[in-house]
Amino acid sequence: MRWLHGHVLVYDDHGGNQARDAAEALVRSGATVEIVTPERTLSPDVGSLTASGCVNSLAENGVAVTVLRRLHGVTRTPDGLEAELGVDGFAFREHHTFDGVVAEVGTEPVQELYDELLDASINLGAVDLAELLDHRPQSVVRNEDGSFRLFRIGDAVTSRNVHAAMLDAARLCRTI
Structure with missing residues (x-):
């Protein structure tokens, strides 16, 4: 500079x-x-x-x-x-x-991997916010043929700090 x-x-x-x-x-x-x-x-x-x-x-x-x-x-x-x-x-x-x-002004999320995995996921990337806030496991099923659940967290959603990503991960994973 x-x-x-x-x-x-x-x-x-x-x-x-x-x-x-x-x-x-x-x-x-x-x-x-x-x-x-x-x-x-x-x-x-x-x-x-x-x-x-x-x-x-x-x-x-x-x-x-x-x-x-x-x-x-x-x-x-x-x-x-x-x-x-x-x-x-x-x-x-x-x-x-x-x-x-x-x-x-932050970063643009790199979403190519997410997009590649989306069709093979059970939830098609969806999050049930009520379940998330109630600390319950995610139960959304939008693709019966899916083989895993897929979630975007942190900078994959929008430009945020590491703490936001850790909080997202903790909320989603504490019920596993």
Whole structure:
């Protein structure tokens, strides 16, 4: 990111550590940085005990943090890159100009293997949410000829952290 300089927006769709790491690298290269996230806090997966150290490091480096703002678009203007920010669920929009924009918006799930296995599964990938929440074994049968149950968890569903995948797996597997 050495090529980025000036005032840089670092957007992180999940408020994760990637934004903090990118901000610190940009500051080291001479940029001024603003981190923006639609989350209520920055680095929600960092415990409260260590969070103050992370925030202090950003503050010492002059990094501004803006929460509860989603990046809706970036437009090149004669003055730089104009970022359109808004609040989820509301019509509110604001525009800020930056010299550079770095966006962490997660990953696209790789679903080729899931798609290959789907037709051979008993449940065709379906999850009974009532059974899941009641800690009961999954009993959905949508394919009598299937030979196994198939479930998508974690990043195979959408871009999430490891903890979300572990929780999905624990909920599904504790009844096996």
